[in-house]
Amino acid sequence: MAAMTPRERVQKFFRREPVDAMPVFSGMGLVTIQAINKMGIRFAQVHGSADYLARSAMTSADLFGFDSVIVPYDMCTMAEAMGRGVTVYENAEGVLYPTVPDKWTSLDDVKLEEGWIDKARMPKVEEAFKILLKEANGKYAVGAWVLGPFTLGGQVIELDLLLKGAARDRARVEAFMDKMTDAVIDVAKRYQALGVDYMNVREMGSGTDLLSPRMWKQLIQPYLKRIFDELKSPKILHICGGTDLIVDLMNDCGADALSFDQKNNLVETRKKIGNDVILLGNFDPWDTLCQKEAADVPAVMKACIDAGVDAVWPGCDIWPEVKPENVAAWVNTVREYGKKPSPAVGRI
Amino acid sequence: MVSEERRQEVLKSLSEGVVEYREDQVKDSANAALEEGMDAYDAIMNGLAAGMEIVGDLYDRQEYFVPEILMCADALYAGLDILKPHLKTASDSGARGQVVIGTVQGDVHDIGKNLIKMMFDVGGFTVHDLGRDVPLEKFAEEQLRTDAEIVALSAMMTTTMMGMKKVIHMIKEKNPDVAIMLGGAPVTRDVAKLFGADGYAESAGNAVQEAIKMIGQLRKLDQAGMPAK
Numbered sequence: 001m002a003a004m005t006p007r008e009r010v011q012k013f014f015r016r017e018p019v020d021a022m023p024v025f026s027g028m029g030l031v032t033i034q035a036i037n038k039m040g041i042r043f044a045q046v047h048g049s050a051d052y053l054a055r056s057a058m059t060s061a062d063l064f065g066f067d068s069v070i071v072p073y074d075m076c077t078m079a080e081a082m083g084r085g086v087t088v089y090e091n092a093e094g095v096l097y098p099t100v101p102d103k104w105t106s107l108d109d110v111k112l113e114e115g116w117i118d119k120a121r122m123p124k125v126e127e128a129f130k131i132l133l134k135e136a137n138g139k140y141a142v143g144a145w146v147l148g149p150f151t152l153g154g155q156v157i158e159l160d161l162l163l164k165g166a167a168r169d170r171a172r173v174e175a176f177m178d179k180m181t182d183a184v185i186d187v188a189k190r191y192q193a194l195g196v197d198y199m200n201v202r203e204m205g206s207g208t209d210l211l212s213p214r215m216w217k218q219l220i221q222p223y224l225k226r227i228f229d230e231l232k233s234p235k236i237l238h239i240c241g242g243t244d245l246i247v248d249l250m251n252d253c254g255a256d257a258l259s260f261d262q263k264n265n266l267v268e269t270r271k272k273i274g275n276d277v278i279l280l281g282n283f284d285p286w287d288t289l290c291q292k293e294a295a296d297v298p299a300v301m302k303a304c305i306d307a308g309v310d311a312v313w314p315g316c317d318i319w320p321e322v323k324p325e326n327v328a329a330w331v332n333t334v335r336e337y338g339k340k341p342s343p344a345v346g347r348i
Numbered sequence: 349m350v351s352e353e354r355r356q357e358v359l360k361s362l363s364e365g366v367v368e369y370r371e372d373q374v375k376d377s378a379n380a381a382l383e384e385g386m387d388a389y390d391a392i393m394n395g396l397a398a399g400m401e402i403v404g405d406l407y408d409r410q411e412y413f414v415p416e417i418l419m420c421a422d423a424l425y426a427g428l429d430i431l432k433p434h435l436k437t438a439s440d441s442g443a444r445g446q447v448v449i450g451t452v453q454g455d456v457h458d459i460g461k462n463l464i465k466m467m468f469d470v471g472g473f474t475v476h477d478l479g480r481d482v483p484l485e486k487f488a489e490e491q492l493r494t495d496a497e498i499v500a501l502s503a504m505m506t507t508t509m510m511g512m513k514k515v516i517h518m519i520k521e522k523n524p525d526v527a528i529m530l531g532g533a534p535v536t537r538d539v540a541k542l543f544g545a546d547g548y549a550e551s552a553g554n555a556v557q558e559a560i561k562m563i564g565q566l567r568k569l570d571q572a573g574m575p576a577k
Contacts, residue, residue: 163415212413
């Protein structure tokens with residue numbers, strides 16, 4: 001039987017149909033400095049060009065054998081389009097991701113102008129998806145991601161206003177969260193309409209390092225439910241940091257798959273969610289791909305698989321300055337050790 | 349002089365005001381402390397800081413999370429702003445030392461940094477706050493300018509953590525005796541060790557725990573009549 005293409009593998013994986021092997025992919029940034037260097041550009045240049053975004057994603061997948069490509073790489077595209085600006089650190093040494101320099105200083109100031117969704121770099125990201133869907137079509141799965149409404153909120157307004165406001169100024173915070181939720185839905189639907197293969201909603205700033213489970217249920221869950229109600233499958237919910245206390249709440253949001261970072265106890269999580277939900281996670285990308293010796297990487301991947309994931313995902317964007325031999329160890333170990341069925345996805 | 353009974357009453361009100369994040373109560377009690385002749389340092393350490401220690405316990409027990417801590421910090425600052433100008437002795441008002449603090453370039457998140465800053469403010473340090481998204485060389489320049497004993501660096505994301513290593517190298521190269529503290533979600537003990545730092549806290553919540561522990565140590569030293577530095 002002919003091997004599946006990466007795209008077929010990922011599509012079947014999310015439909016929970018049998019696949020030939022565990023796909024090696026992510027719902028977060030997979031760009032590598034090796035791809036950037038091969039293109040002869042600097043990291044700071046990649047974010048503002050549809051062509052650079054698409055080519056760097058495909059070159060990274062070509063170099064290391066990933067099953068997917070995914071863009072954009074920075075978390076500022078929507079905030080920038082909303083008028084908050086972006087700093088790309090053109091003259092910084094090494095890799096530095098863009099940030100949002102100008103946040104609204106009060107909830108009352110937050111106003112989204114008509115047509116914001118077509119401003120700044122938003123059209124370039126859409127163009128990058130179009131290039132990927134055309135040129136990587138049939139070869140790589142094309143992944144997309146959006147920030148969750150709370151995390152997006154933290155990009156456009158001082159986070160402490162939001163956190164304190166949740167207790168002191170609930171009505172205005174809820175109105176703000178509604179605005180952010182509408183924005184997330186609009187953008188995610190646009191990417192889905194282009195034909196991306198999966199959509200990851202990264203509510204990364206909402207873990208229990210910051211919020212109590214009680215506040216998560218009140219401030220985060222209703223908005224995520226609304227988002228997942230509106231989006232097509234496959235759709236994934238990813239949260240970084242402390243998540244053990246909110247696994248059940250996350251599982252009630254309506255996503256097809258849950259993704260966690262390295263702080264999550266995957267064995268316990270699998271028990272809580274059962275075998276019908278796709279579980280993704282959860283190696284520490286910086287430690288595993290940039291720090292460890294390559295010989296130590298297979299044990300990390302095997303531990304994730306043994307803990308019950310359906311695909312081994314990094315806990316966050318991979319740090320672009322990876323050791324190539326470590327990435328090779330990630331890919332090879334998952335291909336080999338992931339031949340057996342996982343709890344939610346069988347094998348052909 | 350205020351009676352011991354009244355002193356305890358005011359201290360309790362300051363402490364409770366911080367724990368229950370009641371800014372008005374803290375302001376009223378801080379003003380009362382000054383009007384009634386209480387020592388400002390006593391009110392800060394045994395009222396406001398004592399309240400923050402209780403907040404730390406509540407965080408440990410997962411009754412309080414970061415939003416509550418932020419509101420408690422607001423209440424603490426409401427009192428500190430009133431009391432601090434009335435500190436009497438040099439050792440009360442800043443001779444404990446100086447600290448340069450900021451969030452490294454590429455990172456605009458500063459909740460953890462602000463909580464650690466609070467600890468230094470309460471502890472009587474002179475704080476040079478560089479803010480957030482601070483160019484790496486600025487930390488070294490500010491340390492040299494101020495001769496600060498401590499430099500505290502914060503990064504919330506893995507993607508900005510790498511800048512810390514460069515800052516540590518820049519500072520230690522010129523002045524190996526400077527103590528460097530790292531904070532932020534991606535910072536682990538191993539990372540702190542690898543980068544050559546002297547201390548770390550891994551999240552905003554942990555930062556406040558560490559800060560509260562340090563305040564607790566200062567209070568114990570003060571109560572034992574020992575020099576705090």
